[in-house]
Amino acid sequence: MTLEVKNLVKNYGETTVLHGISLTANSGKAFGLLGGNGAGKTTTIRSILGLVDYDAGDVHWNGIPILANRPSIGYLPEERGLYPKEKVSEQLVYFARLEGMDRVSAIKAMRDWLKRLGIEEHEHKRVEQLSKGNQQKVQIISSLIHDPELVILDEPFSGLDPVNSEMLASVVKEQLSKGKTMIFSSHQMGHVEQFCEEICILKKGRMMVSGNLMDIKKSYGRRNLVLRSENDLNPHLAAFGFNQGESQNAHEWQLTLEHEEQGNELLQRLASQGIDLLKFEIKEPTLHEIFIEKVGDVS
Numbered sequence: 001m002t003l004e005v006k007n008l009v010k011n012y013g014e015t016t017v018l019h020g021i022s023l024t025a026n027s028g029k030a031f032g033l034l035g036g037n038g039a040g041k042t043t044t045i046r047s048i049l050g051l052v053d054y055d056a057g058d059v060h061w062n063g064i065p066i067l068a069n070r071p072s073i074g075y076l077p078e079e080r081g082l083y084p085k086e087k088v089s090e091q092l093v094y095f096a097r098l099e100g101m102d103r104v105s106a107i108k109a110m111r112d113w114l115k116r117l118g119i120e121e122h123e124h125k126r127v128e129q130l131s132k133g134n135q136q137k138v139q140i141i142s143s144l145i146h147d148p149e150l151v152i153l154d155e156p157f158s159g160l161d162p163v164n165s166e167m168l169a170s171v172v173k174e175q176l177s178k179g180k181t182m183i184f185s186s187h188q189m190g191h192v193e194q195f196c197e198e199i200c201i202l203k204k205g206r207m208m209v210s211g212n213l214m215d216i217k218k219s220y221g222r223r224n225l226v227l228r229s230e231n232d233l234n235p236h237l238a239a240f241g242f243n244q245g246e247s248q249n250a251h252e253w254q255l256t257l258e259h260e261e262q263g264n265e266l267l268q269r270l271a272s273q274g275i276d277l278l279k280f281e282i283k284e285p286t287l288h289e290i291f292i293e294k295v296g297d298v299s
C-alpha cells in the first residue's frame, strides 16, 4: 500500500503554487506534510484526492495512477464539513453509506466509534448542539468510519484539549498499526514527531527539506546543549565565548554549539574549575527548530 507523488506542479493562472512536489507514503507509516500558511499542503492533498487538476506530475497508488486504482480514502479536511442541523447519527451513517457500507454495518461502526471517542451520549443530537471539540471528533469519525486504506488528516488535533488529543493520538497509532497509509498535515510539530517517520517541509510550494525525520535530525548534528547548575555559569560561559544572554533562568542554560566537540571541551573546562553540574545534555534539534530555520516562525 504505497502512495507515490512525483513532481507535482500546479499553477493558478500565472502563479505556480506547487513547484515539483514528490513524496512517498508507505503502509503503516505516517508521512508528515508540513509548511506555513499558504505553503501548498492543501493543494498537494487536493491533488492526491483528484479534487484539483494539477499541471504536471503523477500520483500513484501501488504503482498505478490513483484515479485508475482508487483506494478507499478517509479525508479529514482542514475546513470541516459537517451539516450543523443534522443529527450526529444520521450524518455518520450517511457518510459511511456514501463509502459503500451497508446500513447495518454503518450503524454498528458509528456506535463503536462514538463509544471509542467517548461521545456515545451525543448520538441523537444535532451537530450544532455539540462543543467544538466534540464536533471535531464526529468529523474524525466520518473520515475513519469506513476503515479506509489511505488516511489523510489535515490538522486533526485542532480544537482538541490535551485529554482528547491523547485519545486521538491513540486512534492514529491504532490506524497505523492496522497498516493504513497516512498523510498527516499539521503545524503542531510535537504530534508530527510522535507519528511521522518521513516528512517534507514546504515553503511557497517548494520542498525545503524531505526524508526520514531521524536522518534529517542527525544531519543537523547534536548542537543543543542544556546545562543545569547551582553555580552561576555565566562568567565561565562568557570566558568560553558564549554570551551571557543565552542563560535561560537562574539555574539552567540552553546553548547552541558550533560543533558537537565544543560541548565536551566545555564540560572538561567546567570540571577542571570545580563547577558541579546537575545536568549536561547535548540534543539534536527538535522538528520545531528545524521548521523555524527552514520556514520561519508560524506559531
Ligand SMILES: Nc1ncnc2c1ncn2[C@@H]1O[C@H](COP(=O)(O)OP(=O)(O)OP(=O)(O)O)[C@@H](O)[C@H]1O
Residues within 6 Å of the ligand: 012, 017, 035, 036, 037, 038, 039, 040, 041, 042, 043, 044, 078
Ligand atoms: N483556488 C485558488 N486559486 C488561486 N490560488 C489558490 C487557490 N487555492 C490555493 N491557492 C494558493 O495556493 C497557495 C497554496 O495554498 P494552500 O491552501 O495549498 O496552502 P496551505 O499550505 O494548505 O496553507 P494553510 O496552512 O494556510 O492552509 C497559496 O498561495 C494560495 O493562495
